[in-house]
Amino acid sequence: MDEIDRRDGGTSRGADYETVDLGVLVIGAGAAGARTAIELVDRGVDAAEMLVVGKRSHGDAHTTWARGGVNGALGTHDPEDDWTIHAADTLKEGHFLNDPAKVEAVTRRMPDLLQELDDWGMAYSRTPDGEIDQRYFGAQSFRRTAFAGDHTGESMLDTLVAQAQARSIPYRENVFVTRLVTDTGEDGxxxxxxxxxxxxxxxxxxxDADVVVLAAGGYTSLYERHSSRDDENTGDGPALAYQAGARILDTEFVQFHPTGMVGARYGEEWDGRLVTEAVRGEGGRLYNSDGERFMERYSPDQMELDARDVVARAIAREIAEGRGTEHGGVYLDISHREREFIRERLPRMYERFADLGVDMAEEPVEVAPTAHYGMGGVRVDDDGQTDVDGLYAIGETMGGVHGANRLGGNSLAETLAFGQLTGEAIAERLAGAADRDRPADARDARVLRDRAERHLTDLGRLADGDGTYDPETLFDDLRALLWEHAGILRDEQSLTAGLDRLAVLRERASDLAVGGPTSRSFEFALNLGFALDVAETILRGALRRTESRGAHARTDYPEQDSDLRRNIVVRRDSVGGMQLDTLRIGEPSEAVQDALDAGYELDYHQLE
Structure with a gap:
């Protein structure tokens, strides 16, 4: 993407703020945002009429941290695989809480989208015959996870950014979007x-934008141990949509990846950082401190490649029952593989641990569960549009694809598929608006200006605030709260206590000591405002869901309840409170139902 020239492109400056006039504003410069922008240009939208903004330096999105691979039923090794089986695996992993139409939209598109990336020059790992290689990933019936070593997300984003730059798509980095401006008309x-x-x-x-696309990531950095950097995945996207009037669904489903690094062993800065599932996909084995390969007790058929929630709970139990390491983890060992195999297939992991004094070819690494992915997010229609007309949400910001637990390798797939799909829908929308040639609405411009200026007044009051509490400290308190009260295992008493503690944090958050708009404390204050809303949806959704399903495990309701095969949705009511309701789940197509009925399943022992 090309950096925007602030002197051109319809921008103007007032005394207190800059105004930028656009057709499409894309919030988030990761894979989802980039793929949407590419599709818009390829479907005839003028690149000068759009802007991609990111909260961080360009090319430094969270996408780069997705290492293990991206799913698509190419059938490189297993020609019997196809998109319907991929959809069936996704629905089973999601415990049938997924929106089947969205699942099928992703799995149908992915083989072609993987080939498209290849045409664009992505540095895939290859088979000896030169085809895109594919590896096993947890809970997948066949090898369908394409990869570039263990740096797939980085290679994918590099490819997409290069394509966006070739199309002269403007971007602007280090911009924190703090509020969406909406209006209510006859149609909502x-x-x-x-x-x-x-x-x-x-x-x-x-x-000033006709269309806004939220591609701003998820919310798992709201947990004390998490696989993201501290300043990303802090809930911006879902909170922006919620505060604008859109519905949020299923945020109680938080995926705890089984294998995060153990800070007590490797240093606090590494605590929770992901050890990619590719290590297990290439044959890595889990052992407790007694030397027992304990997944034989929990999942004798799928072993280390069972669903992430199953493996994470198994590790947590081993640690809780005293069979963990002295540093509070378990061992992940791939040293039975040849050194060159590890260096070729897992180069980033090999280098990372070598820098920390650990030779993966000779000894195991220590791991424990870490908050990794939020399955919930903004409720959208089949085109990615929210309840608010003209507001779209894609990638980890949206909900619906993953259900109660995400299939590994599907996060990158979702960014590509819905980036393309939503780009198509927006291009058609803009073309239709151009055909109608509706004159600019002076009322829209006045409402935008008035509501934006009121919000800017609030931001001005926040900056240089001389209150009592430090925003970063409160944010750390919130992370500890969610880890304790809405972690891997939950119950009514703990969730209720968490809501009580959250109310105290909200009160303190109204009395902040904040620096100016370029200070770290100002950014944390903004993050805290979003995080408090998303944290409340997690706690209230988890309290409402009186069952155990996928990543949501209630010790006081250990069984799955068929009557709760429904999405829990949250909307902001007229006085700012949270209103909860449920939505019925659709049914899969006949073709996907046939794949479900066939009962495909991974046989881990093919790796032995």
Missing amino acids: DRVLGAVGVDLDTGEFVVF
Whole structure:
């Protein structure tokens, strides 16, 4: 993507803020945002009429941390695999809480989208015959996870950014979007634009946009141990949509990846960082401190490659029952593989641990569960549009694809598939609007300006606030709260206590000590405002869901309840409170139902 020239492109400056006029604003510069922007240009939308903004330096999105692979039924090794079996595996892993139409939209598109990346020059790992290689991943019936060593996300984003730059798609980095501006008309709410702050200069920005796409990531950094960097996946996308009037669903489903690094062994800065599932996909084995390969007791058929929630709970139990390491983890061992195999297939992991003084070819590494992915998010229709007209959500910001537990390798797949699909829908929308040639609405511009300026007044009050509490400290308190009260295992008493503690945090968050708009404390104060809302949806959803399903495990309701095969949705009510309801789940197509009935399943022992 090309850096925007602030002197051109319809921008103007007032005394207190900059205004940018756009057709499409894409919030989030990872794979989902980039793929959407590419599709828009390829379908005739003028690149000059759009802008991609990111909260971090360009090319430094969380996508780069997705290492293990991206799913698509190419059949490189297993020609009997196809998109319907991929869909069936996704629904089973999601405990049938997924939206089947969204699942099928992803799995149908992925073989072609993987080939498209190949045509664009992505550095896939290859078979001896030169085909895109594919590896086993947990709970998948066949080898369908394409990869580039163990740096798939980085290679994929590099490829997408290069394609966006070739199309001259403008971008702007280090911009924190703080509010979506909407208006209510005869047909309901619609988006008018957004407000943000340039974290480098402290300048406020108002974006006047016909369409806004939220591709701003998820919310697992709200947990004390997590696989993201501390300043990403802090709930911005879901919170922006919720505060604008869109519904949020299923945020109680938080995936705890089985294998995060153990900070007590490797240092606090590494605590929770992901040890990619590819290590287990290439044959890595889990052992407790007694030297027992304990997954034989929990999952004798699928072993280490059972569903992530199953493996994470098994590890947590081993640690809780005293069979963990002295540092609070278990051992992950791939030293039975040849050194060159490990260096070729897992180069980033090999280098990371070598730098920490651990030779993966000779000894195991220590791992424990870490918050990794939020299956919930913004409720959208089949095109990715939210309840708010003109506001779309894709990638980890949206919900619906993954159900109660995400299939490994499907996160990158979702960014590509819904990036393409939503880009198609927006291009058609804009073309239709151009055909109608509706004149600019002066009322829209006035409402945007008035509501943006009220929000900017609030931001001005927040900056240089001389209150009592430090935002970063409160954010750490929130992370500890969720880890304790809405972690791997939950019950009514703990969840209720968590809501009580959250109310205290909200009170303290109204009395913050904050620096200016370029300060770290200002950014944490903004993060905290979003995080408090998303944390409340997690706790309230988990309390409402009186069953155990997928990644949501209630010790006081250990069984799955067929009557709760429904999405729990949260909407902001007219006085700012949270209103919870449920939605019925659809049914899969006949073709996918046939694949489910066939009962395909991974046989781990093919790896032995």
